[in-house]
Amino acid sequence: MNIRHLTIFKMVCEKGSITGAGKSLSMTQPAISHAINELEESVGSPLFDRVSRKVVMNENGKFYLSKVIPLLELYQDLENYSGLLHLQAPLRIGSCVTLASHLLPQIVTKFKTTNPDIQVNVTVDTSESITTQLLKNQLDICLIEGVIPEDQLERIPFSSYPMAVICAPGHPLSKSSSQPVPLDRLIKEPLLLREKGCTIRDSFDCALSLNNLSAEPLWISSSSDVIIKAVKEQLGIGIIPRIWADESIKRGDVIEIEIKDLNLSCMNHVVFHKDKFQTEAFQAFINLVLFDS
Numbered sequence: 001m002n003i004r005h006l007t008i009f010k011m012v013c014e015k016g017s018i019t020g021a022g023k024s025l026s027m028t029q030p031a032i033s034h035a036i037n038e039l040e041e042s043v044g045s046p047l048f049d050r051v052s053r054k055v056v057m058n059e060n061g062k063f064y065l066s067k068v069i070p071l072l073e074l075y076q077d078l079e080n081y082s083g084l085l086h087l088q089a090p091l092r093i094g095s096c097v098t099l100a101s102h103l104l105p106q107i108v109t110k111f112k113t114t115n116p117d118i119q120v121n122v123t124v125d126t127s128e129s130i131t132t133q134l135l136k137n138q139l140d141i142c143l144i145e146g147v148i149p150e151d152q153l154e155r156i157p158f159s160s161y162p163m164a165v166i167c168a169p170g171h172p173l174s175k176s177s178s179q180p181v182p183l184d185r186l187i188k189e190p191l192l193l194r195e196k197g198c199t200i201r202d203s204f205d206c207a208l209s210l211n212n213l214s215a216e217p218l219w220i221s222s223s224s225d226v227i228i229k230a231v232k233e234q235l236g237i238g239i240i241p242r243i244w245a246d247e248s249i250k251r252g253d254v255i256e257i258e259i260k261d262l263n264l265s266c267m268n269h270v271v272f273h274k275d276k277f278q279t280e281a282f283q284a285f286i287n288l289v290l291f292d293s
Contacts, residue, residue, distance in 0.1 A: 001042040003075055006068050008035040009047065013057055013065050090119040091281050094130035094142035096199075098224065098241050099268060104143060107288050118281045126222070128197045134273060141285060142271045145241075146199025155269040158290050163200055163264035164242040166254040168234040173257050180260035183211055190218035190236030192227045203264050204239055211261070228254065241266065 011021040018032045025032070036055075040046050047061035057065070095104045100122075108120050123130060123139060127146060133139045135152060148155045165186070167173050173181055173189070187208065193215075194201040208214055218236050221227050224244040231238040231254050238245075238254075248254045270289045276282070 001039060003072075005035055005039040005042070006072055008032055009039055010065065010068055010072060012036060012048075012055065013061065018055060089279070090121050091285060092121045092123070092138070092140045093285070094123045094125065094133060094139040094144075096127045096130065096143065096145050097124060097222070098145060098244070099143040100124040102243050103289075107285070107292070110288055110292060111285050115281055115284060126195075126197060127199060131271070134271060137273065137276075140272065140276065140282060143268065143289065144271050145266045145268050146202065148269060148271055152274055153271050154274045155271045156286070156290065157267050157269050160265050160267045162242045163203070163266065164240060164245045164249070165257045165259050165262070166228070166231050166238045166240070166245050166249070167257055168231055169252060169255055170234060171237075171255070173237065174255040180258040182260050183208070183262055184213060186237065186257075186259055186262075187213055187215040191215055192219040192221070192230050192236045192238040193217040194224065194227070194240065195220050195222045198222070199266050200239065200241060200264065203266065207262055207264060239264075 008021060008025065008027075011024055012018060012032065015021045015024060018029050018036070021027075022029050022032045036048070040048075043060075043064065045060045046058065047064055048055040049058045050056075093104070093108070104122065104124075108122065111118075111120065123133065125133075127144045127148075130139060130142045131144065131148065131150060131153070134142050135150060144155075173186075193204065196202070196205075205214075219227065219230055221230075224240040227238040227240050228245060228248055230236065232248070237257070242256075245254060245256065249256050270286055272278075272282075272286075
């Protein structure tokens with residue numbers, strides 16, 4: 001049994017005769033009859049009664065036709081989409097929290113303006129989590145900050161941002177604007193840091209290690225916004241991406257501290273699997289990130 005058999009069967013039912021089906025399908029009557037016989041052998045039951053050299057659909061045939069029609073309609077839909085699936089498939093985007101907050105919504109809005117028929121599914125998580133999903137082909141494109149160690153992934157840098165060390169206006173270190181605060185002095189303070197695996201945390205830990213130092217944070221948070229609020233309450237010194245702290249610094253809610261020999265910045269990348277098939281929508285989204293962000 002195959003699609004050809006089902007198509008012929010449906011046409012015989014519609015035309016009410018093998019002759020009519022043959023004309024519609026540009027096939028000979030013997031070819032039509034042979035296909036119907038093969039189908040009936042496959043089904044294990046006659047689908048037509050042969051009456052006076054005519055074929056009349058029996059009850060088995062009526063029931064079978066009710067199953068065949070939706071199947072053929074679905075098959076036709078699949079044929080219609082052939083060559084166009086890449087224009088209809090959703091685009092699965094992953095992003096780390098920082099880039100999702102400050103960049104991704106604008107990029108998706110611009111993309112939808114020029115690609116209104118493409119559904120964009122977004123996952124916001126840690127860089128480690130979305131990298132894992134990318135390797136498992138659960139995501140198509142990711143916006144990730146920091147280092148991406150996986151050789152299977154293509155990474156294209158598109159922007160960077162500095163890190164900020166912040167404290168409350170009344171904190172003693174806020175009065176140290178005349179000269180940078182030594183790094184060994186900083187780590188004596190209660191530190192409010194992002195979680196391990198986060199780019200900024202890993203960069204800070206690496207900077208400490210290069211200076212034979214280490215730190216045990218008072219707070220660990222996956223949210224830079226939480227750290228800012230804790231700093232405002234004078235609970236400690238926060239280290240977060242500067243783009244998170246800009247507004248609070250401008251308003252005077254927090255003070256940025258300069259730390260001696262600590263110049264942290266984070267490079268942002270658009271990342272995808274090297275073997276990924278790149279549709280037009282895929283390329284359009286990447287171009288938006290690279291040239292419009």
